[in-house]
Amino acid sequence: MAMNNASDATRVPPGQRLTNGFPVLHHGEVPYYRDMSKWDLRLFGLVEEEACITYNAFMKLPRRTFANDIHCVTTWSKLDNEWEGVAVAAVMAHVKPKPEAKYVMLHAEHGWTTNLPLADFLRDTSFFAIKHNGEILSPEHGYPVRMVVPHLYFWKSAKWLRGVEFMAADKPGFWERNGYNMYGDPWKEQRYDWD
Ligand SMILES: Nc1nc2c(c(=O)[nH]1)N[C@H]1C(S)=C(S)[C@@H](COP(=O)(O)O)O[C@H]1N2
Numbered sequence: 001m002a003m004n005n006a007s008d009a010t011r012v013p014p015g016q017r018l019t020n021g022f023p024v025l026h027h028g029e030v031p032y033y034r035d036m037s038k039w040d041l042r043l044f045g046l047v048e049e050e051a052c053i054t055y056n057a058f059m060k061l062p063r064r065t066f067a068n069d070i071h072c073v074t075t076w077s078k079l080d081n082e083w084e085g086v087a088v089a090a091v092m093a094h095v096k097p098k099p100e101a102k103y104v105m106l107h108a109e110h111g112w113t114t115n116l117p118l119a120d121f122l123r124d125t126s127f128f129a130i131k132h133n134g135e136i137l138s139p140e141h142g143y144p145v146r147m148v149v150p151h152l153y154f155w156k157s158a159k160w161l162r163g164v165e166f167m168a169a170d171k172p173g174f175w176e177r178n179g180y181n182m183y184g185d186p187w188k189e190q191r192y193d194w195d
Protein backbone atom coordinates (compact mmCIF):
# COMPACT_ATOMS: atom_id res chain seq x y z
CA MET A 1 0.00 0.00 0.00
CA ALA A 2 2.98 2.35 -0.53
CA MET A 3 3.69 4.73 -3.37
CA ASN A 4 6.12 3.03 -5.75
CA ASN A 5 7.65 6.21 -7.10
CA ALA A 6 7.10 9.95 -7.16
CA SER A 7 5.26 9.94 -10.46
CA ASP A 8 2.55 7.72 -8.97
CA ALA A 9 1.35 10.68 -6.89
CA THR A 10 -0.13 12.27 -9.99
CA ARG A 11 -1.85 9.00 -10.87
CA VAL A 12 -3.53 8.37 -7.52
CA PRO A 13 -6.70 10.40 -6.90
CA PRO A 14 -7.33 12.02 -3.50
CA GLY A 15 -8.26 9.64 -0.70
CA GLN A 16 -7.02 6.53 -2.56
CA ARG A 17 -4.32 4.04 -1.54
CA LEU A 18 -2.43 1.71 -3.85
CA THR A 19 -2.83 -2.02 -3.80
CA ASN A 20 -0.98 -4.65 -5.81
CA GLY A 21 -3.76 -7.17 -5.24
CA PHE A 22 -6.98 -7.30 -7.17
CA PRO A 23 -9.80 -7.17 -4.62
CA VAL A 24 -13.13 -8.75 -5.57
CA LEU A 25 -16.16 -6.62 -4.82
CA HIS A 26 -19.74 -7.01 -5.87
CA HIS A 27 -23.29 -7.39 -4.71
CA GLY A 28 -24.88 -10.83 -5.08
CA GLU A 29 -23.73 -14.12 -6.55
CA VAL A 30 -20.97 -14.78 -9.08
CA PRO A 31 -22.59 -16.27 -12.20
CA TYR A 32 -21.03 -19.55 -13.39
CA TYR A 33 -21.82 -20.19 -17.04
CA ARG A 34 -22.23 -23.69 -18.40
CA ASP A 35 -23.67 -22.97 -21.81
CA MET A 36 -22.39 -19.94 -23.68
CA SER A 37 -24.97 -20.45 -26.44
CA LYS A 38 -27.41 -18.71 -24.05
CA TRP A 39 -25.17 -15.66 -23.57
CA ASP A 40 -25.74 -12.53 -25.57
CA LEU A 41 -25.15 -8.80 -25.30
CA ARG A 42 -28.28 -6.80 -25.95
CA LEU A 43 -28.10 -3.22 -27.26
CA PHE A 44 -31.50 -1.63 -26.76
CA GLY A 45 -33.55 1.42 -25.79
CA LEU A 46 -33.17 4.59 -27.85
CA VAL A 47 -31.53 3.03 -30.91
CA GLU A 48 -32.79 2.91 -34.51
CA GLU A 49 -32.82 -0.89 -34.36
CA GLU A 50 -32.02 -3.08 -31.36
CA ALA A 51 -29.17 -5.56 -31.70
CA CYS A 52 -28.16 -8.74 -29.90
CA ILE A 53 -24.58 -9.99 -30.18
CA THR A 54 -24.14 -13.71 -29.49
CA TYR A 55 -21.16 -15.06 -27.54
CA ASN A 56 -19.54 -16.47 -30.69
CA ALA A 57 -20.03 -13.21 -32.57
CA PHE A 58 -18.69 -11.16 -29.65
CA MET A 59 -15.57 -13.31 -29.39
CA LYS A 60 -14.89 -12.69 -33.09
CA LEU A 61 -14.98 -8.89 -32.75
CA PRO A 62 -11.62 -7.18 -33.22
CA ARG A 63 -9.65 -6.90 -29.97
CA ARG A 64 -7.09 -4.44 -28.69
CA THR A 65 -4.98 -4.10 -25.62
CA PHE A 66 -5.71 -1.34 -23.11
CA ALA A 67 -3.58 -0.10 -20.22
CA ASN A 68 -5.06 1.86 -17.33
CA ASP A 69 -5.34 2.54 -13.61
CA ILE A 70 -8.47 1.63 -11.69
CA HIS A 71 -9.90 3.43 -8.68
CA CYS A 72 -12.47 1.82 -6.41
CA VAL A 73 -14.75 4.02 -4.34
CA THR A 74 -13.82 1.93 -1.28
CA THR A 75 -10.36 3.67 -1.57
CA TRP A 76 -8.12 1.14 -3.32
CA SER A 77 -6.42 1.98 -6.59
CA LYS A 78 -4.56 -0.46 -8.80
CA LEU A 79 -2.10 0.98 -11.32
CA ASP A 80 -0.86 -0.44 -14.62
CA ASN A 81 -3.59 -2.90 -15.52
CA GLU A 82 -3.24 -4.54 -18.90
CA TRP A 83 -6.38 -5.68 -20.58
CA GLU A 84 -7.49 -7.26 -23.80
CA GLY A 85 -10.93 -6.34 -25.01
CA VAL A 86 -13.24 -4.90 -27.61
CA ALA A 87 -13.34 -1.17 -28.26
CA VAL A 88 -16.71 0.50 -27.71
CA ALA A 89 -16.66 1.60 -31.36
CA ALA A 90 -16.57 -2.04 -32.52
CA VAL A 91 -19.72 -2.78 -30.51
CA MET A 92 -21.39 0.47 -31.54
CA ALA A 93 -21.02 -0.58 -35.19
CA HIS A 94 -24.08 -2.80 -34.44
CA VAL A 95 -26.47 0.03 -33.46
CA LYS A 96 -27.27 3.63 -34.21
CA PRO A 97 -28.39 5.55 -31.12
CA LYS A 98 -31.25 8.00 -31.67
CA PRO A 99 -30.24 11.67 -31.37
CA GLU A 100 -32.07 11.99 -28.03
CA ALA A 101 -29.96 9.23 -26.41
CA LYS A 102 -27.73 10.95 -23.85
CA TYR A 103 -27.17 8.29 -21.15
CA VAL A 104 -26.64 4.57 -20.94
CA MET A 105 -27.59 1.98 -18.36
CA LEU A 106 -25.25 -1.01 -18.21
CA HIS A 107 -27.18 -4.19 -17.39
CA ALA A 108 -25.39 -7.13 -15.76
CA GLU A 109 -26.50 -10.63 -14.75
CA HIS A 110 -29.12 -10.82 -11.99
CA GLY A 111 -30.48 -7.37 -12.82
CA TRP A 112 -27.50 -5.38 -11.46
CA THR A 113 -27.18 -2.01 -13.23
CA THR A 114 -25.07 1.13 -13.37
CA ASN A 115 -25.64 4.40 -15.25
CA LEU A 116 -23.34 6.82 -17.03
CA PRO A 117 -23.49 9.52 -19.69
CA LEU A 118 -23.32 8.25 -23.28
CA ALA A 119 -20.26 10.45 -23.91
CA ASP A 120 -18.35 8.68 -21.09
CA PHE A 121 -19.37 5.25 -22.40
CA LEU A 122 -18.15 6.29 -25.88
CA ARG A 123 -14.70 7.53 -24.76
CA ASP A 124 -11.94 5.65 -26.50
CA THR A 125 -10.57 4.60 -23.09
CA SER A 126 -13.80 2.70 -22.27
CA PHE A 127 -14.00 -0.91 -23.49
CA PHE A 128 -15.45 -4.39 -23.11
CA ALA A 129 -12.82 -6.46 -21.30
CA ILE A 130 -12.16 -10.15 -21.96
CA LYS A 131 -8.68 -10.58 -20.39
CA HIS A 132 -6.85 -8.90 -17.49
CA ASN A 133 -3.05 -9.10 -17.21
CA GLY A 134 -2.92 -11.88 -19.79
CA GLU A 135 -5.59 -14.13 -18.29
CA ILE A 136 -9.21 -14.67 -19.33
CA LEU A 137 -11.34 -12.84 -16.75
CA SER A 138 -12.03 -15.06 -13.75
CA PRO A 139 -15.68 -15.63 -12.82
CA GLU A 140 -15.18 -13.27 -9.83
CA HIS A 141 -13.85 -10.47 -12.01
CA GLY A 142 -16.61 -10.64 -14.61
CA TYR A 143 -16.20 -13.55 -17.03
CA PRO A 144 -16.95 -13.55 -19.95
CA VAL A 145 -17.25 -9.79 -20.54
CA ARG A 146 -17.07 -6.80 -18.23
CA MET A 147 -17.25 -3.12 -19.01
CA VAL A 148 -14.21 -1.03 -18.05
CA VAL A 149 -14.64 2.74 -17.71
CA PRO A 150 -11.34 3.67 -16.08
CA HIS A 151 -11.92 7.43 -15.70
CA LEU A 152 -14.84 6.80 -13.30
CA TYR A 153 -14.86 4.89 -10.00
CA PHE A 154 -14.71 1.17 -10.66
CA TRP A 155 -18.32 0.50 -9.67
CA LYS A 156 -19.27 1.86 -13.12
CA SER A 157 -17.28 -1.03 -14.66
CA ALA A 158 -20.08 -3.59 -14.75
CA LYS A 159 -18.99 -7.21 -14.44
CA TRP A 160 -20.98 -9.97 -16.25
CA LEU A 161 -22.30 -7.43 -18.70
CA ARG A 162 -25.38 -8.48 -20.69
CA GLY A 163 -26.90 -5.28 -22.00
CA VAL A 164 -26.46 -1.63 -22.82
CA GLU A 165 -29.62 0.49 -22.72
CA PHE A 166 -29.64 3.88 -24.42
CA MET A 167 -31.68 6.52 -22.57
CA ALA A 168 -32.69 10.18 -22.95
CA ALA A 169 -32.42 11.00 -19.25
CA ASP A 170 -30.12 9.85 -16.47
CA LYS A 171 -31.53 7.17 -14.16
CA PRO A 172 -29.82 5.65 -11.10
CA GLY A 173 -28.45 2.11 -11.30
CA PHE A 174 -28.09 -0.31 -8.39
CA TRP A 175 -25.52 1.52 -6.22
CA GLU A 176 -26.68 4.93 -7.41
CA ARG A 177 -30.15 4.16 -5.98
CA ASN A 178 -28.37 3.28 -2.74
CA GLY A 179 -26.57 6.61 -2.32
CA TYR A 180 -23.58 6.38 -4.65
CA ASN A 181 -22.94 9.41 -6.84
CA MET A 182 -24.64 9.50 -10.25
CA TYR A 183 -21.33 10.21 -12.03
CA GLY A 184 -18.42 9.04 -9.84
CA ASP A 185 -15.36 11.09 -10.87
CA PRO A 186 -12.46 9.84 -8.68
CA TRP A 187 -10.49 13.08 -9.15
CA LYS A 188 -13.40 15.04 -7.64
CA GLU A 189 -14.08 12.35 -5.01
CA GLN A 190 -17.68 11.95 -6.15
CA ARG A 191 -18.21 8.96 -3.89
CA TYR A 192 -21.44 8.88 -1.90
CA ASP A 193 -24.18 11.48 -1.84
CA TRP A 194 -24.63 11.06 1.92
CA ASP A 195 -21.07 12.50 2.46
N1 LIG B 1 -22.39 -6.93 -12.17
C1 LIG B 1 -21.73 -6.24 -11.23
N2 LIG B 1 -20.68 -5.49 -11.59
C2 LIG B 1 -20.00 -4.79 -10.66
C3 LIG B 1 -20.39 -4.80 -9.30
C4 LIG B 1 -21.51 -5.61 -8.94
O1 LIG B 1 -21.93 -5.67 -7.77
N3 LIG B 1 -22.15 -6.32 -9.93
N4 LIG B 1 -19.69 -4.07 -8.37
C5 LIG B 1 -18.88 -2.95 -8.87
C6 LIG B 1 -17.94 -2.50 -7.87
S1 LIG B 1 -18.60 -1.66 -6.54
C7 LIG B 1 -16.58 -2.60 -8.04
S2 LIG B 1 -15.49 -1.84 -6.99
C8 LIG B 1 -16.02 -3.42 -9.13
C9 LIG B 1 -15.07 -4.46 -8.56
O2 LIG B 1 -14.53 -5.21 -9.60
P1 LIG B 1 -13.54 -6.38 -9.21
O3 LIG B 1 -14.27 -7.32 -8.30
O4 LIG B 1 -13.12 -6.98 -10.51
O5 LIG B 1 -12.37 -5.72 -8.48
O6 LIG B 1 -17.00 -4.08 -9.88
C10 LIG B 1 -18.14 -3.29 -10.16
N5 LIG B 1 -18.96 -4.04 -11.06
Ligand SMILES: [Mo]
Binds near residue numbers: 025072073154155
Ligand atom coordinates in the same frame (compact mmCIF):
# COMPACT_ATOMS: atom_id res chain seq x y z
MO1 LIG C 1 -16.64 -0.62 -5.55
